[in-house]
Amino acid sequence: MKIAVLPGDGIGPEIVAEAVKVLKALDLRFEMESAPVGGAAYDVAGHPLPESTLKLALGADAVLFGAVGDWKYDTLDRPLRPEQAILGLRKHLGLFANFRPAICYPQLTHASSLKPELVAGLDILIVRELTGDIYFGQPRGRRTAVDGHFPGAEEAFDTMRYSKPEIERIAHVAFQAARQRAGGRGGKLTSVDKANVLETFQFWKDIVTEVHAQYPDVKLDHLYVDNAAMQLVKAPKAFDVIVTGNMFGDILSDEAAMLTGSIGMLPSASLNAKNQGLYEPSHGSAPDIAGKGVANPLATILSAAMMLRYSLNQAEAAARIERAVDTVLSQGLRTGDIWREGDTRVGTVAMGDAVLAAL
Amino acid sequence: MKIAVLPGDGIGPEIVAEAVKVLKALDLRFEMESAPVGGAAYDVAGHPLPESTLKLALGADAVLFGAVGDWKYDTLDRPLRPEQAILGLRKHLGLFANFRPAICYPQLTHASSLKPELVAGLDILIVRELTGDIYFGQPRGRRTAVDGHFPGAEEAFDTMRYSKPEIERIAHVAFQAARQRAGGRGGKLTSVDKANVLETFQFWKDIVTEVHAQYPDVKLDHLYVDNAAMQLVKAPKAFDVIVTGNMFGDILSDEAAMLTGSIGMLPSASLNAKNQGLYEPSHGSAPDIAGKGVANPLATILSAAMMLRYSLNQAEAAARIERAVDTVLSQGLRTGDIWREGDTRVGTVAMGDAVLAAL
Ligand SMILES: CC(C)[C@H](C(=O)O)[C@@H](O)C(=O)O
Numbered sequence: 001m002k003i004a005v006l007p008g009d010g011i012g013p014e015i016v017a018e019a020v021k022v023l024k025a026l027d028l029r030f031e032m033e034s035a036p037v038g039g040a041a042y043d044v045a046g047h048p049l050p051e052s053t054l055k056l057a058l059g060a061d062a063v064l065f066g067a068v069g070d071w072k073y074d075t076l077d078r079p080l081r082p083e084q085a086i087l088g089l090r091k092h093l094g095l096f097a098n099f100r101p102a103i104c105y106p107q108l109t110h111a112s113s114l115k116p117e118l119v120a121g122l123d124i125l126i127v128r129e130l131t132g133d134i135y136f137g138q139p140r141g142r143r144t145a146v147d148g149h150f151p152g153a154e155e156a157f158d159t160m161r162y163s164k165p166e167i168e169r170i171a172h173v174a175f176q177a178a179r180q181r182a183g184g185r186g187g188k189l190t191s192v193d194k195a196n197v198l199e200t201f202q203f204w205k206d207i208v209t210e211v212h213a214q215y216p217d218v219k220l221d222h223l224y225v226d227n228a229a230m231q232l233v234k235a236p237k238a239f240d241v242i243v244t245g246n247m248f249g250d251i252l253s254d255e256a257a258m259l260t261g262s263i264g265m266l267p268s269a270s271l272n273a274k275n276q277g278l279y280e281p282s283h284g285s286a287p288d289i290a291g292k293g294v295a296n297p298l299a300t301i302l303s304a305a306m307m308l309r310y311s312l313n314q315a316e317a318a319a320r321i322e323r324a325v326d327t328v329l330s331q332g333l334r335t336g337d338i339w340r341e342g343d344t345r346v347g348t349v350a351m352g353d354a355v356l357a358a359l
Numbered sequence: 360m361k362i363a364v365l366p367g368d369g370i371g372p373e374i375v376a377e378a379v380k381v382l383k384a385l386d387l388r389f390e391m392e393s394a395p396v397g398g399a400a401y402d403v404a405g406h407p408l409p410e411s412t413l414k415l416a417l418g419a420d421a422v423l424f425g426a427v428g429d430w431k432y433d434t435l436d437r438p439l440r441p442e443q444a445i446l447g448l449r450k451h452l453g454l455f456a457n458f459r460p461a462i463c464y465p466q467l468t469h470a471s472s473l474k475p476e477l478v479a480g481l482d483i484l485i486v487r488e489l490t491g492d493i494y495f496g497q498p499r500g501r502r503t504a505v506d507g508h509f510p511g512a513e514e515a516f517d518t519m520r521y522s523k524p525e526i527e528r529i530a531h532v533a534f535q536a537a538r539q540r541a542g543g544r545g546g547k548l549t550s551v552d553k554a555n556v557l558e559t560f561q562f563w564k565d566i567v568t569e570v571h572a573q574y575p576d577v578k579l580d581h582l583y584v585d586n587a588a589m590q591l592v593k594a595p596k597a598f599d600v601i602v603t604g605n606m607f608g609d610i611l612s613d614e615a616a617m618l619t620g621s622i623g624m625l626p627s628a629s630l631n632a633k634n635q636g637l638y639e640p641s642h643g644s645a646p647d648i649a650g651k652g653v654a655n656p657l658a659t660i661l662s663a664a665m666m667l668r669y670s671l672n673q674a675e676a677a678a679r680i681e682r683a684v685d686t687v688l689s690q691g692l693r694t695g696d697i698w699r700e701g702d703t704r705v706g707t708v709a710m711g712d713a714v715l716a717a718l
């Protein structure tokens with residue numbers, strides 16, 4: 001088994017180092033190899049996703065990814081910007097299924113913007129389609145408008161699209177996730193669309209409804225994306241699993257993550273049909289605190305746990321990591337992002353060490 | 360001056376009746392004429408936006424709109440569904456500028472899902488472009504995919520697009536709103552895009568930045584839509600005016616409205632270049648409570664106030680209504696949606712009467 005380790009930019013290297021430390025301590029048989037990605041790769045190789053990095057990722061069973069991006073790359077042409085690396089990896093690895101849990105840890109309920117009773121025990125899963133939709137649809141670009149409100153004016157455009165098999169496969173993944181979370185039968189899936197306006201999402205709704213026939217034990221409902229954005233604020237615990245497209249999933253998964261108040265705790269997984277996966281924290285590269293040793297490594301450590309479970313078939317080791325994280329939280333250890341009066345404030349390395357000790 | 364009154368479906372007729380009652384009591388010179396819209400229009404005329412209703416709206420200075428939609432129309436073909444009326448009115452009247460305030464009334468801070476300190480005094484304005492983007496872009500439909508992940512498969516697609524003059528005019532509206540809220544100079548505008556992925560929104564960001572040169576006193580910043588969805592939850596009071604496209608605005612304005620916890624209080628205005636406008640509550644038709652006399656008419660009454668201010672040039676009358684609403688809240692009168700122990704619970708008509716009395 002081989003893991004490609006791509007630390008990236010900002011706090012990426014620091015938090016990935018802690019996850020690697022934890023993985024090594026497990027004494028499992030796998031090989032790890034690192035490569036630059038994002039701005040760090042642009043600096044050394046002139047491209048955010050160099051050929052050699054992509055090759056390493058394609059040949060690995062899993063990718064452990066830190067984060068990419070820094071203000072200093074903002075003026076580069078779009079194809080050279082750090083985030084293109086992540087879009088390229090998703091595309092070339094065919095990582096169509098993105099899992100973004102939004103969990104409120106009992107020890108951190110107070111960190112949420114929401115009243116504690118609305119988030120205590122929150123545990124929802126957003127399944128976001130990750131290789132289709134308006135992210136990759138062609139044609140796109142700039143041109144002279146031939147119709148619309150201002151014919152003759154310069155305009156920019158993009159294409160939203162979903163094919164039937166693309167919707168079917170993500171729907172299967174989501175129904176199975178709902179069923180599995182319910183212990184093998186049952187569960188609830190909310191499909192989020194904008195069928196009242198978009199052809200693409202009327203089609204989405206139709207296909208998800210069709211696939212539902214194969215999962216009669218799972219309760220399915222449909223919400224418009226604007227309503228979903230509201231219900232997440234109003235009563236997040238009313239959700240179980242949410243499935244949606246790439247664009248809506250981008251927005252709702254971040255909204256849901258922030259509801260917990262502790263985005264520094266939230267891992268994510270992006271899988272392809274062969275269970276190869278890319279694992280990364282839900283938060284970004286936080287260039288403002290990079291190199292200061294204060295970043296929270298727990299989302300990355302928990303991403304490594306997801307990696308063990310989904311791509312490396314090591315569910316027991318994954319559970320060990322998760323229990324260790326729970327233990328350090330219960331010990332009152334906190335990095336700055338989740339610290340409050342009375343807690344023990346620790347830095348990135350000390351937090352990694354604490355997880356190691358708790359293993 | 361002429362007002363077209365379109366009550367619509369669900370609670371629409373009840374709440375609009377209260378707003379009309381308040382308008383009549385002001386003793387201003389205008390004519391009001393009603394027409395069916397949405398499902399109610401489909402029932403009597405076979406179309407959600409009959410020719411006669413559209414004609415009335417086109418000939419009026421302002422449209423006072425209730426709400427449309429009911430489960431019973433869900434099985435109709437899309438062009439006949441109630442919400443097509445609202446899309447049709449926006450398009451035919453050219454209502455490109457949508458104003459959606461998200462205000463937390465001091466008397467109702469507790470109604471929010473968020474901790475009171477995060478929303479107390481919240482007063483932000485979302486300016487949503489309303490006649491462009493993927494809502495109206497052509498081509499759209501279904502076809503056989505010729506490329507992508509599954510060539511040969513059935514797919515559905517839509518076109519996102521914005522032309523330069525479309526972005527310019529909404530940017531001007533937003534900069535002016537920011538300036539005006541700051542008392543004629545200054546203010547802050549946040550432009551929300553997804554320039555890291557979409558051609559349309561890189562263009563959006565470029566043009567908004569260009570227009571900014573004409574408003575040097577207004578502070579401009581840019582946020583990606585996923586980040587905006589997070590920051591709204593984390594620190595909503597950090598925003599002042601937000602400007603964004605039709606699709607992102609749909610999602611973010613509903614999220615922001617729900618942050619206040621009292622969406623039954625929030626009005627909206629949709630204006631064209633001639634200051635003709637459509638005024639409606641931010642909430643929907645709530646078919647589950649229709650006809651029970653319990654709906655909150657205040658968002659509609661406040662929409663009527665916005666109408667007086669923006670389309671009918673009656674700022675003083677608008678302010679009178681707003682003060683009256685404030686008075687009834689301070690008297691402790693509440694409809695069910697905002698009621699809690701200790702308040703005086705009133706129905707739709709009694710709430711309208713109380714506003715009348717307070718005028
Ligand atoms: C960096 C960006 C392209 C990316 C996305 O929009 O998918 C990010 O927001 C995410 O959610 O992983």
Ligand SMILES: CC(C)[C@H](C(=O)O)[C@@H](O)C(=O)O
Pocket residue numbers: 196197226442445446609
């Ligand atoms: C009913 C629907 C078409 C509409 C929209 O998406 O614009 C609604 O959600 C709104 O925000 O007014």
